[in-house]
Amino acid sequence: MDEISRHVYSEEEKNHIFNEEFLPLIHSMYNFGYRLTLDADDAKDLVQDTYLKAYRFINSFQKGTNAKAWLFRILKNSFINDYRKKSKEPGKVDYQEVEAYYNSDEVDRQITPDLRVESLKDMIGDEISNALNSLEVDFRTVIILCDLEGFTYEEMAKILDIPIGTVRSRLHRARQLLKEKLSSYARSMGYKNT
Amino acid sequence: MNTPFNPFTLPGGEAPTCIEMLQLILDGESTREQLEYFVLHMEQCPPCFQSYEVDMQIRQLLKSKCCREAPSGLKEAIQIKLNGQINF
Numbered sequence: 001m002d003e004i005s006r007h008v009y010s011e012e013e014k015n016h017i018f019n020e021e022f023l024p025l026i027h028s029m030y031n032f033g034y035r036l037t038l039d040a041d042d043a044k045d046l047v048q049d050t051y052l053k054a055y056r057f058i059n060s061f062q063k064g065t066n067a068k069a070w071l072f073r074i075l076k077n078s079f080i081n082d083y084r085k086k087s088k089e090p091g092k093v094d095y096q097e098v099e100a101y102y103n104s105d106e107v108d109r110q111i112t113p114d115l116r117v118e119s120l121k122d123m124i125g126d127e128i129s130n131a132l133n134s135l136e137v138d139f140r141t142v143i144i145l146c147d148l149e150g151f152t153y154e155e156m157a158k159i160l161d162i163p164i165g166t167v168r169s170r171l172h173r174a175r176q177l178l179k180e181k182l183s184s185y186a187r188s189m190g191y192k193n194t
Numbered sequence: 195m196n197t198p199f200n201p202f203t204l205p206g207g208e209a210p211t212c213i214e215m216l217q218l219i220l221d222g223e224s225t226r227e228q229l230e231y232f233v234l235h236m237e238q239c240p241p242c243f244q245s246y247e248v249d250m251q252i253r254q255l256l257k258s259k260c261c262r263e264a265p266s267g268l269k270e271a272i273q274i275k276l277n278g279q280i281n282f
Contacts, residue, residue: 031263047272051272051276052279117247146221146222148257153223179252
């Protein structure tokens with residue numbers, strides 16, 4: 001992710017990196033694009049744009065570094081610049097409020113979940129997907145990056161251009177919000193004690 | 195807790211809370227030593243155990259229900275578009 005260092009690859013090297021390192025990540029890229037845009041056509045366009053940009057700027061990719069994190073960062077930036085404007089997302093979350101919440105005593109009181117494994121096991125439909133999609137995009141994003149794609153704090157900080165402390169607090173809040181959504185689904189499914 | 199040393203202890207000597215330990219585990223940022231400590235800790239801390247179980251179940255649900263594959267032909271469409279750009 002070092003934007004200063006550039007390499008001049010031959011056409012053959014470029015194609016090799018693109019075909020062997022970038023294209024095999026197409027499913028993860030598409031899923032990320034879909035979870036950001038929540039629209040199959042927009043996701044296709046976003047992923048396509050991202051790959052074309054990746055090829056154009058391939059000289060700033062350092063061979064041997066994390067191609068997935070590099071591509072995810074381009075996709076996220078493309079989404080913010082080209083797609084977020086037209087989406088109907090609510091405004092950005094006040095992260096100072098989130099940080100304040102994270103540092104408050106309220107957090108520890110929630111260690112006992114009001115959600116049971118049994119009720120989660122009965123969620124065989126779209127409940128989890130709907131719950132994830134209902135989260136504000138910044139919260140949705142960290143759940144995908146951490147829980148589905150396995151990125152580290154450091155990688156997420158670079159992909160999202162935010163400090164590691166913010167990654168941590170955002171993830172924490174995202175998990176709480178996801179659980180709240182799932183709890184309400186569990187209640188609607190008839191679990192009195194969710 | 196009878197365990198003599200808690201590897202989650204902060205540099206200033208401050209004891210970590212359950213939620214802090216749990217989050218580090220869930221986020222995949224714990225060391226092996228911390229993970230081993232937490233497994234033992236959960237045996238004596240039902241809230242941690244319950245919370246961990248729920249979080250793991252949610253993660254499993256996410257992995258099984260929230261991973262859409264790219265539509266067939268997308269890879270080829272990208273390659274065609276790219277070849278078109280390179281040639282012109």
